[in-house]
Amino acid sequence: MSKQTNPSQDRLTVNSAHINNKFEGYKLHPFPESTSLTRTPLPSGNLKVTRQGQQHSTRLGFRELQARVRFNHLAFGCPLNDDIGVSYYVDEDYTVNAVTFDKNEKTTQFSTLASLTQPIGGGIPNFTQPAQTVPLCPEYPSLIALGPELILAANGVGDIELIGIEQQGHRRLVGTVLAHAHYEGEGNEGISPVPCVLLAARRIKTKVVMVVYSQVASKKTLFNITTLEMDIPTTSTTGSTASLSLTTRHIQQGLEVPVYCTITADGERCIYGSESRYTHLKSHLEKEGDGDISTGLMDTDTIATTGEETEDAPVQLAASQYQWTQEGSELIIQFELPAGTTASAISCKFTHEHLVLIVRAQEVEFSFPYRKWWTSIIPDESTWTIDASGLLSLHITKQDQRSRWPHVFEKDDGVLETVDKEKLQEIAKQLEKFTSDPSVASGPFMQQHPAATDMDEDVDERGQPITFEVFDTTGTCIQEITSAGQEWLSNSFENPSAHHQHHYQGTLPPSIVCKMDVDGLVYNWSTTNEKNQLPLLALEHIATFDAFAFVQASKRDTRFVRHDPHLGFITIVESSRNCYIYYRHGDNRIVEKQTLVDLTQGHDVDILGVQLILDGIMMVLTESEIIMISL
Template structure:
């Protein structure tokens, strides 16, 4: 069953056509407070990689954008004036000695206190193995999951004793990829997400089920089903994302309010050793930069510039095999595009903002006189008439009035034929430029669409053939005058960062199988900006202990905020409608940050871009100096908003490595080493 296609729609009533700009302001020194982190220890120090480290571009990029300041189960909103559900806000960090540090904000004195809680064992790995960074994820009001950056994850209970937090390591679980079970070398993994859920009713003892998601590089370096669109050197770097589950007996407080926050913490004892189960694994060419479990526990949403495939799908040993012109894999066995029984695609295609290029493989030696191609406003007719004597395993494509995904400009469309290699190329001019096609043919007709080939190197051979048509008129065989042929594609840059690229979200079901990816967003030209600071408000009326963080996507010059919703228990049906698909994963445009896409594009040294969960501001944090706060008044369409600029370096050379909210309008900026943290009272 193919994944449902989910649109990302804009609510134009949330656009502000009257907006003119931001008015510059500064934050008073009295509202900026410095605190040493983990004193008398060294603070949070980021390990430097040796020059000989063999990490891919995507791995290095992931290390750069890692946030070393981690949230607790903090809540910034009250419900009907009830503040009992709001605990003392806390943040966490792990220092150079693997000591867990709590940063606790005193709402009375407005001061931040730093306390060393507990030390986790230092992982021991061979010299040529490079660890991921330690990560802390709040899984419930009273528990956090701490990854050591190697393969061990610690379940830590957090309680308030008096006025300060205390911590006890209650359990330990070790993650081991399925493919390395027979190996003596463990693979370091990075922790993406974790949450605790009530244990199922048939459990013998009360407890909680912890679901966690990790990522790691696949050692064999096979080609993925979709090449990376970023770097040629990255085409063999494949990352595996695994959903795992582990049970902790006797634990409570998995959602909603915390337990008795005044109880004494038991003396430390030997942590329980827990065995985890890998529910499933998916693979892709990037490490996702958005990953959130749904509060229902049905699954999770993953966001990246590329798509992912279940590891149980057959691995493509070499992607160029099925793209080779004239190969058996290029054949069309049936006239219905969606009914080709072979796992190989019947064609390949790519697109730019203005046109679409489709390549078919036909028998070599076929002449232009055998091609009958007609372009209509939103239909395509294609027939290749082969002589009976033609001996080839490659079948000819046959399309009769096939509806296209969107309208084209028939007079600007062309086809070309390379007789010697059997490449038939159709170049379609889009009527609606900048509209991203998610598939070539209409959704109702093509039920198993061919995915777009994003790697420009795959089309190099076809481009060279097409260039010959434009330069050597005697050898050309175009469907119209070859002098009028538009350029098919342009060379892509070798290095492209995630900014300015279309974001793809997928819903992944929390079960095993080959059809676990149940819904994916369709191309709408939205680019990634950032996500909300974590906030864990309970929604009793919805029976939800938390919500997935909202995301901010680029649309023209603005930043559009979307909530991601899932209807508990929803499952896809064959030929699902958009409405049925949105039961699985739905994007709701809730707010708009005016001109945010424009202003953030000018910040070339930005490290973090995150927004307030209540929609009041966006923070753009540079790597070594400034923090920019762009204010927003929800529900109002003002001509002018505020921009607050804070120089966190204070004239020193610093490296900003973390950023989180610790209270309503209270922003904490973490700097490396003994530079500590800076608290900004924005309100």
């Protein structure tokens, strides 16, 4: 693991001038379907996005399942003009399709662009026998428009392709595959090429800079978040496809796929927004065997150690030799040491990000010399005690009392949280359909069932605070913006107004919405001039969607939450029925308008994607049709 300089630390700050304390609520207005909604059946009749492939079992980790649920199967496209918007999707035959909508004629048209490379036999040769930890289930094909004439595509099994687009006639589009590359990953995925999904991409002159995620071959769910470069071919031969190589800028590893990922306009920085922080694995400047730099994945069956630990360090305590529990802002970690162990045998220091613990007792010797916490703590309010029986207790105060830790340290060592019987029964009752009956362990503590751990970690109604990390081209985290307890709510739609080739993605990253109390706070990016080589980025609270956090929390089936880049509305799209739209006028009125669109009309079909293709025009993709909503 490479050593990095301390990043610049910032926090989200609330501007009270944008808080409307007199807001009373939303008033429901019927949606005018007869004039503002258009439905068009898909050419294939019924779109199935499930990809069949070789796999060891059908069970997916919760974080992997979460990433699949959040995946938007409808990709934004640059509008052809002020009246015709475009989106793209990939069908079950790996064909890239364009959908255009003319807002004046209120008509939808489909165009077939190109076919992606199709996997053979699920993408795995039938004579191989991968390890049980190798993730074999194909990923969803993903698309990102690089401008009016280029699309970057990944087929979900390791092929990344560049598609050229041309307009023929009024709004018919044609395309061809210009270049092809294989994603080889970091080497810890256990398969080559590596199934991956596009998270972000930008065209920077003659190059494409992109961010992809792939899953690590590990018993624990881990993701590699990789920033890559690919040259755009300058010449083309009719009927041929250029074979290109991918250059890895850097790889970060984490417990989840970022809910927010973007590349700055100059291509020099990547921004990841996530509930957990990422660990730097390697960059293009690093070579295997260079000092303390790790180029592979540590064995997750052992206790994870940091780059500061050496072979001469004391033997690590086995994972089963400590237990932990949490309640509100307090987290308690307990170690059973030999009776009579004195305080002088213990060296313990707390920092905001790390634990330093060394124990040298008569019968046991172990250390956590520099173990990183799952998230920040308050050192001045944390302490440790040891009693005559040898029970060592670390009393930790979390930085954010509302967060619930899935595990103690950033690297999950497999030690499940222990909770009392009544608390576990309460969790099991709330999540009955997701959990089996937990078994009772001996003693006053009850070990949590793994399924209950996943649900408690990831479906906690209180959510988790989000952190934004800014990485430079070498993978160094140069800036960190914490949410100060605010939770993630929404990404912005792409801005259709900025659709010209050189500026369509904008000069600043898309805005975000975070939850504070009952409101949804809108933060926009800006730059600040500092002494650094690159100006620092800042998030500024510029507006509020009044009481949106409250209404969003009441929805039990939420798949996509997106807001208008011009801040006129914010929408919640369910996975199988409704689209809720909440309007904003920005004049501190006490009642705002909301409306409801019944997308599936009670039919058993899934909602697969949503995009804002023109200002005030939303396109929704279901398994059976394209739905156009004029706001």
